[in-house]
Amino acid sequence: MRMNRTILITLLLLLVQTSILPWLIPSGWSDRLLPHLPFVMTVFVALLGGRYKAFFFGLGFGLLEDILFYGELLGTYGFSLALIGYLIGLVGERKSHLLSFMLLAIGLGSLIMDSIVYFVYQLFKLTGDSYLFALYWQIVPTMLLHVAIALLLYLPARRKLTKPGSGEEKSAT
Amino acid sequence: MIGLILFVSLLGFSYGRTGLTWPERFVNDAVGTVQEALYRPVGAVSDFFRDLGRLSDVYEENEQLRQTVARYTQDKIRYNMIENENKRLQDELHFTERQKQLYDYRYLIAQVIASSSNPYDKTIKINLGSNDGIKPKMAVTTVDGLVGLVSTVSEFTSTVTPISELDSSSADAISIAATVLGREDQSFGIVDYDKENKVLQMSKIDENDQVVEGDLIVTSGLGNVLPKGLIIGTVISNQVGDFGLTHTATIEPAAKFDHLNEVFVVVTSDVDAP
Numbered sequence: 226m227r228m229n230r231t232i233l234i235t236l237l238l239l240l241v242q243t244s245i246l247p248w249l250i251p252s253g254w255s256d257r258l259l260p261h262l263p264f265v266m267t268v269f270v271a272l273l274g275g276r277y278k279a280f281f282f283g284l285g286f287g288l289l290e291d292i293l294f295y296g297e298l299l300g301t302y303g304f305s306l307a308l309i310g311y312l313i314g315l316v317g318e319r320k321s322h323l324l325s326f327m328l329l330a331i332g333l334g335s336l337i338m339d340s341i342v343y344f345v346y347q348l349f350k351l352t353g354d355s356y357l358f359a360l361y362w363q364i365v366p367t368m369l370l371h372v373a374i375a376l377l378l379y380l381p382a383r384r385k386l387t388k389p390g391s392g393e394e395k396s397a398t
Numbered sequence: 399m400i401g402l403i404l405f406v407s408l409l410g411f412s413y414g415r416t417g418l419t420w421p422e423r424f425v426n427d428a429v430g431t432v433q434e435a436l437y438r439p440v441g442a443v444s445d446f447f448r449d450l451g452r453l454s455d456v457y458e459e460n461e462q463l464r465q466t467v468a469r470y471t472q473d474k475i476r477y478n479m480i481e482n483e484n485k486r487l488q489d490e491l492h493f494t495e496r497q498k499q500l501y502d503y504r505y506l507i508a509q510v511i512a513s514s515s516n517p518y519d520k521t522i523k524i525n526l527g528s529n530d531g532i533k534p535k536m537a538v539t540t541v542d543g544l545v546g547l548v549s550t551v552s553e554f555t556s557t558v559t560p561i562s563e564l565d566s567s568s569a570d571a572i573s574i575a576a577t578v579l580g581r582e583d584q585s586f587g588i589v590d591y592d593k594e595n596k597v598l599q600m601s602k603i604d605e606n607d608q609v610v611e612g613d614l615i616v617t618s619g620l621g622n623v624l625p626k627g628l629i630i631g632t633v634i635s636n637q638v639g640d641f642g643l644t645h646t647a648t649i650e651p652a653a654k655f656d657h658l659n660e661v662f663v664v665v666t667s668d669v670d671a672p
Contacts, residue, residue, distance in 0.1 A: 243512035294557065352593075
């Protein structure tokens with residue numbers, strides 16, 4: 226796993242997410258489709274690089290995102306991304322790295338991340354929506370978008386971010 | 399476990415804070431410059447394609463604008479007359495300096511440089527900061543109407559919370575005192591956002607107060623959070639409120655909250671009434 230390159234690319238993706246993606250999402254959907262590219266990258270790191278790398282990777286980028294868009298709370302994304310990176314890394318170490326497993330990890334991870342964020346905001350009484358409404362309105366559409374983005378990014382990411390000839394490459398194919 | 403405790407304390411600590419420490423300000427400004435370089439060209443391209451699609455409407459729009467300009471010139475003449483009259487009367491009545499400057503607003507043009515993907519905290523970033531005189535709780539508008547309030551400020555960028563996040567059921571609610579354009583002295587209500595129906599609600603309207611469909615709602619300036627006379631939206635319907643004593647009107651927001659390009663920050667000259 227080439228960490229320096231991964232971090233650089235994820236920084237670029239974060240900029241793309243905050244400054245370019247809002248223009249591509251149609252007007253009526255802008256509060257339903259809320260992709261997090263650092264989240265997708267965290268899952269990749271968890272599958273290709275292991276749980277400890279993924280933990281710190283998720284923590285760093287989650288906190289960065291929190292600080293950049295500080296509205297009410299700091300640390301919701303830092304917490305949820307670090308947790309998801311660690312959990313997926315833990316499960317992924319024993320499984321073969323098939324494409325279907327990666328998609329499952331992205332889908333479940335996306336559900337868990339948005340649910341954690343929802344429950345944190347509900348805990349602090351910052352949102353009044355019911356969980357079912359949040360699920361239907363935002364969490365499920367965003368999950369589908371995450372899966373699509375992951376499909377687009379997975380092959381280039383696997384080719385560019387793993388060291389050629391290392392054991393990681395073998396286990397990744 | 400320790401991580402969980404740390405995070406809960408971080409969440410609690412950061413909640414309700416308005417100032418930023420220097421690392422936060424530094425990160426905001428550093429990333430903000432790159433975001434600005436990306437957001438504006440993409441916005442321009444996207445606007446270009448939208449304009450291409452609307453080319454057929456241009457004639458009609460031009461006709462409308464011409465009528466508006468004609469009306470505007472007439473109003474401008476009238477406004478100048480009334481303003482002079484007003485100044486003379488203020489002098490005669492010995493208004494204090496503070497009272498005179500109460501409605502003297504400056505509009506700073508800001509570019510939006512990024513928008514967040516957090517569903518419960520949808521903030522946008524603009525390219526003006528404390529260096530340009532931006533302070534927290536300043537109102538932000540577009541040409542259409544009120545968009546939001548400045549929430550945090552760093553040197554060269556600041557974060558804006560849209561009014562769609564000012565949910566009355568949440569703990570951080572800021573209510574907007576509002577009134578009807580043209581009947582400022584008779585109407586009064588409190589505006590907040592109804593997230594499930596995606597509309598604004600104006601509650602606590604007096605029963606005898608006739609707020610009807612199509613009325614233009616503006617900020618009233620009471621409560622000293624927002625300046626006076628910023629357009630909020632138009633009334634869609636008006637019904638009896640929860641307890642039957644007051645009325646609640648549903649309001650269509652005038653401004654849209656996504657695909658924003660240019661916004662205006664309203665700077666009031668008075669320090670103690672932002």
